[in-house]
Amino acid sequence: MIETRNLNKSFGDNLVLNNINxxxxxxxxxxxxxxxxxxxxxxxxxxNLLEKPSSGDVLFDGINITDKNANxxxxxxxxxxxxxxxxxxxxMTVEExxxxxxxKLGIMSKDMAKNKATELLIRIGLQEKAQAYPNQLxxxxxxxxxxxxxxxxxxxxxxxxxxxxxxDPEMVGEVLDLMAQLADEGMTMVVxxxxxxxxxxxxxxxxxxxxxxxVEQNSPxxxxxxxxxxxxxxxxxxxx
Amino acid sequence: xxxxxxxxxxxxxxxxxxxxxxxGLKITITISFFAIILGSILGSIVAIMKVTAINYKIxxxxxxxxxxxxxxxxxxxxxxxxxxxxxxxxxxxxxEILVGAVCFGINSGAxxxxxxxxxxxxxxxxxxxxxxxxxxNYLQTMRLIVFPQALRNILPxxxxxxxxxxxxxxxxxxxxxxxxxxxAQYIASRTWEPLPPLIIAALCYLIIVLGLTKxxxxxxxxxxxxxxx
Ligand SMILES: Nc1ncnc2c1ncn2[C@@H]1O[C@H](COP(=O)(O)OP(=O)(O)O)[C@@H](O)[C@H]1O
Ligand SMILES: [Mg+2]
Numbered sequence: 001m002i003e004t005r006n007l008n009k010s011f012g013d014n015l016v017l018n019n020i021n022x023x024x025x026x027x028x029x030x031x032x033x034x035x036x037x038x039x040x041x042x043x044x045x046x047x048n049l050l051e052k053p054s055s056g057d058v059l060f061d062g063i064n065i066t067d068k069n070a071n072x073x074x075x076x077x078x079x080x081x082x083x084x085x086x087x088x089x090x091x092m093t094v095e096e097x098x099x100x101x102x103x104k105l106g107i108m109s110k111d112m113a114k115n116k117a118t119e120l121l122i123r124i125g126l127q128e129k130a131q132a133y134p135n136q137l138x139x140x141x142x143x144x145x146x147x148x149x150x151x152x153x154x155x156x157x158x159x160x161x162x163x164x165x166x167x168d169p170e171m172v173g174e175v176l177d178l179m180a181q182l183a184d185e186g187m188t189m190v191v192x193x194x195x196x197x198x199x200x201x202x203x204x205x206x207x208x209x210x211x212x213x214x215v216e217q218n219s220p221x222x223x224x225x226x227x228x229x230x231x232x233x234x235x236x237x238x239x240x
Numbered sequence: 241x242x243x244x245x246x247x248x249x250x251x252x253x254x255x256x257x258x259x260x261x262x263x264g265l266k267i268t269i270t271i272s273f274f275a276i277i278l279g280s281i282l283g284s285i286v287a288i289m290k291v292t293a294i295n296y297k298i299x300x301x302x303x304x305x306x307x308x309x310x311x312x313x314x315x316x317x318x319x320x321x322x323x324x325x326x327x328x329x330x331x332x333x334x335x336e337i338l339v340g341a342v343c344f345g346i347n348s349g350a351x352x353x354x355x356x357x358x359x360x361x362x363x364x365x366x367x368x369x370x371x372x373x374x375x376x377n378y379l380q381t382m383r384l385i386v387f388p389q390a391l392r393n394i395l396p397x398x399x400x401x402x403x404x405x406x407x408x409x410x411x412x413x414x415x416x417x418x419x420x421x422x423x424a425q426y427i428a429s430r431t432w433e434p435l436p437p438l439i440i441a442a443l444c445y446l447i448i449v450l451g452l453t454k455x456x457x458x459x460x461x462x463x464x465x466x467x468x469x
Contacts (some may be wrong), residue, residue, distance in 0.1 A: 048373060050369055050372065050373065073372075073375050073376070073377045074375065076372065076373055076374070076375045077374070077375030079373070080373070080374075081369075081370075081373035083366055083369070083370065085364075085366050087364075087366040087367060087369065087370035088370075089367065089370070089371075089385055089389075090389065091388050091389050100374070100376075100384065100385075101374035101375055101376060104376060104380060104384060105374075105375055105376065146370075149374070150373075150374070153374060153375065
């Protein structure tokens with residue numbers, strides 16, 4: 001579904017991604033782990049071209065989206081993204097946040113989008129927040145709404161960049177539960193996280209990135225019970 | 241006391257002098273009004289061009305925007321006014337009021353551009369990214385997500401800029417426009433008492449500025465209502 005070929009990204013002369021070749025298949029739940037500053041976010045953001053790769057290609061459903069003629073806006077509609085800082089639109093109600101993209105992109109009528117928003121809000125038990133503004137919500141509620149805002153576009157894949165890192169500990173669970181539900185329903189997911197239990201339970205494959213290179217990848221059992229790379233061992237001993 | 245009354249009476253009533261203030265006021269308001277509109281349009285366009293140029297690293301466009309902004313902000317308004325006036329005055333039938341409005345508009349545009357740019361840049365980058373990640377294009381995200389939020393930060397300094405502009409139109413007299421200030425000076429030259437007409441003119445400016453301040457405060461309060469963050 002997503003493929004990177006010789007993907008490189010530098011900021012100035014700081015080489016952040018070093019020749020990454022990776023294929024993510026439909027239905028996979030990829031978990032990306034690694035030290036801070038290793039390039040995890042940059043990798044994720046290259047997949048939907050929020051960062052422009054310095055060289056190499058990103059293919060989505062077989063289409064080279066790094067090609068100059070590719071319609072990136074159209075392709076992004078199929079790739080939902082969830083950010084560490086939620087990035088809800090503070091000047092809009094929860095319902096308007098969810099309806100905005102489907103309506104403005106002509107995918108749904110206002111009525112359809114409203115129904116969809118209601119349906120999604122009921123799903124996460126926040127239907128009474130439809131008319132609330134984001135600042136009236138807890139962190140966990142904000143992030144769950146950011147997730148369903150992305151779901152309203154019916155994406156084929158969801159990208160998560162440390163979705164629980166900005167949350168108070170007691171709210172991490174509700175967000176991870178929603179993500180686990182999505183995984184159960186078969187959503188293709190790429191998740192950057194420090195929640196190792198989530199990686200073990202939900203992940204189908206774990207990538208360990210260090211200094212812009214995927215130095216080891218394996219099933220969760222392989223990564224956590226039988227790590228081979230020394231830096232992965234060091235990393236795990238610090239976070240587990 | 242009666243002398244004071246007499247001098248204000250002389251500055252206002254004989255020969256229908258109050259009409260001169262009103263005519264001058266009309267011209268001041270006309271110039272200000274069109275300059276504000278032109279300045280806002282020009283400023284918005286330049287601000288959007290500059291922000292886009294910075295985001296997409298279009299060096300040439302950024303250079304052009306900065307050239308305009310720096311030249312206008314780096315030279316005195318009165319000199320700009322005289323240059324434009326002389327440029328255009330070489331042709332006949334110049335409409336001085338139009339020249340004034342255009343000149344003040346071009347001048348104000350540079351300040352408005354920087355106010356709007358700063359307002360847009362004050363919005364968290366994550367807002368643009370969230371919009372783009374949903375599939376909205378750059379301009380849609382700007383218009384629907386970034387700009388409405390920036391407006392709250394833009395409005396107070398923008399109102400301030402309009403107020404400065406209105407007061408600065410008082411130098412329009414140097415290009416042979418009989419605005420409020422010039423009208424007051426004409427009357428002073430008749431009555432041989434410069435203070436009363438100037439004080440009357442000052443009061444007129446004060447009333448306009450205070451009125452505008454009230455309107456702007458109303459806008460700000462309305463924007464702040466469904467407030468958040
Ligand atoms: N927009 C940027 N400009 C310059 N350097 C950046 C930018 N984004 C990330 N970097 C640098 O790239 C490296 C990797 O960052 P990132 O992908 O955010 O790491 P991670 O998500 O693994 O913590 C870091 O050294 C960071 O400083
Ligand atoms: Mg990161």
